[in-house]
Every structure is written in structure tokens, then in C-alpha cells.
Amino acid sequence: MKAPKAVAILKDNLWANNPIFIQILGICSTLAVTNSLNNTLVMTVGVALTTAFSSLTLSALKDLIPRKVRMIVQVVVISFYVILIDILLRAYLPEASRQLGPYVGLIITNCIIMGRAEAFAQANPPLLSFWDGLTSGLGYMAVLMAIAAVRELLGFGTLFGLRVMPEGFVPWTIMIMAPSAFFLVAMVMWWAKSVQARRQTAGKEAKK
């Protein structure tokens, strides 16, 4: 793995081509899990690991996979890792497994995983694909954790389940429900896009 390329991929997945606010992938899970930081952390770690390992596996198998059944094989590999994570959570983290409920199984529907498998792992070597999957997961995690921090703080008055707000604080019920994630995701997109647009115009003017 060449270092400059790895750094470029990291920057791309965390900022320039972030799966949430640029590619707009994986929005459904953003709405579902981000009302508590604990659940978000477990879920996003699950997504990052699934993306990384399924990209690795699919990239390693890419020369063997016939094009006709490409997608079927991708789905088999992705669901393999998701079920594996579900089994491991149930065995070693029963509390988190109970709280996440059906969301773990829903990792498989996360478009980021298949998106990376199709867009990157198919044309790149295994280790680089692993890194790409992992950093895509990290980009997803960064945005979701930020949203979850706002939602949990205003919706429950806590962070990671610990009381932060003063006793008299009235929780904002809307923050617990899915609509608030729409507002917050939109705000993140607005912020990120305007910063990127400003940088682009600044870059163009510097060239002139």
C-alpha cells in the first residue's frame, strides 16, 4: 500500500467524498440510531468493520467472480459479515445487542457497503480496498457521532448516558424522533457544501 494514496483515500472518505454529506448514502440508519451515542458508536463500528472486511474479501475474489453474478456474490459476502457481527454481539455484548435490536441486521441494507464494493473494491487491490472501506466507515461514523451528540444532549440531556444538562432542563422530544435527524443531516450538508464551495472559489481565484 503506497502511503500517499492511502492518505488521499482517507481525506477523500472523511471530507471531499464523505458518504453521508456528499454521496448521501446510508441515510436511513442515520435517522434510526442517532438518538443515543452508545447505539450510534456500536452501529457505526459495525458498519465500518463490515465495509472494510467485505471490501477486502471482494477485492481478493475479484478475479474469480464472474460478472453475471457479481452482485449476488457481493450480497452473500456482506450478509456473511453482518450475521457474524450479530452473532458476536449476541454472545459478547448482550446489552448492546438488545438495545440495537433489528438495526444490526439492517447494516446489510446500508448502501455505503455495496457502494464501496462496486465503486472501489472491484478495481483495486485487497489491502487498499480494506483501507477504503474502513475510512468510508470512519467518515460515516464522524458525521453520525456528531449528530448523535446533538440529539442525545438536547433530547435526553445526557452524553453517553451520563447526565450533562442541569436538573431543570426540559428535554426536546423532537430530538429523540426521526425528523430531527433530517434537520441535522441537512444542516451538516449545508455547512460542508458551503465550506467546500468557498474553498473551491478561493482555489480558482488563487490560480488566476
Next chain:
Amino acid sequence: MKKDSMLYVVLFTFAVCAVFTLALAIANEGTKDLVAANAEFATQSAVLGALGVPFDGKADAAARFAETVGAGEAPRSWLATVGGADYVAVEQSGPGLWGTIVVILAATPDGERIRGVRVVSQNETPGLGGRIAEPWFLGQYEGERSPGGRVGMRAGAESSGAADSDKENGRVDGVSGATRTSQSFAAIVDAALARVKESGGER
């Protein structure tokens, strides 16, 4: 063999499925006992919690459970003597707002006074309906009188939004903002009391 030939495609797909499914089967087999132990601990801790028996950790819960609780005649029911009084505990499930709510309820054998209630599983909205699993809500049931095997639920506008501390009125306060979940919960508690009465009357 050509990569796009029918035979290769079929064989490859078959092999990929077989290998990955085998790996999952091995993982499942390997963790089966651990998963079963976790499920057993979840049930035991809920039964002990409903009976008001304190415990400390997994091993202690199993010991206390073996010490105080015996199996009832009906499936998923338990008999126990705590502090010289007999209690019947039952597991009861019913529909919530989003999914099934499973509770364990302990009460006197005649079903006239509740000992305690614990939620085993629920999928209600976190922070709203999900608050039925919180101690302030379940605490209202501890020692609550249930005349005729029923506990009233003050849901919606009737609810004070705080816990009802009167143990003799046969009423509890619902979770504000979760009227439907509160009503469902009341129905599950009443059904559980009916089952306690059924199995308690046989003794």
C-alpha cells in the same frame, strides 16, 4: 474453464455460498452456549427483579434464583417464597406500539397485589415509549394493589406525568408522550395478573 461459462458461474456461486454459510454455522455453534447463558441470565435477573430479590452479578443471580425460585406448572411461570410470603411470577408478552413487549410480573397468588414488574424486551421509541423500562415507571407497580386483578393506567391527559406513589389506589401513571405504549403496557399487566390468578388458584 471460461469465467463466463454457465458451469463456472453455477459452481462458483455454489462454492461461495457453501464456504460462507459453513463459516457462519461454525460461529453460531461456537457461541451457542454463551448466547443461551445470556438469555437465561436475562430471564433470571428479570424474575429476581420482579420478586424484589437483590443480586450482584451473573453468578449470584443464578445462585439466588436456584435458592428462591421454583418452576410453576404453566410454562414460563415461577413460584417463589420471599420474606415468608408466596408469590407467583409469569412471563407475559403483548403488542406494544412498534413491536412485542415482554414482561415478567410477580404477584400474590390471588392476583390482588403486585410484587413487581420487569421488562424483558421492548422496541418502543427510545426516550418516549422506551421509558416503560425505567425504574420510576416500574417502581409504581411495586406493592401496588390490583383489585380484581386489574391495575388502572392514567394515560394521556389523565396522567400527571410523574409517578403515582399511592400503593392502595390500584392505579399507575402512564408515560407522558407515550399514551399508546402506556395503554398497551396496562393490558399486558392485566393479562399477566389473570395468568397469575389461574396458576395461583391451583395451589
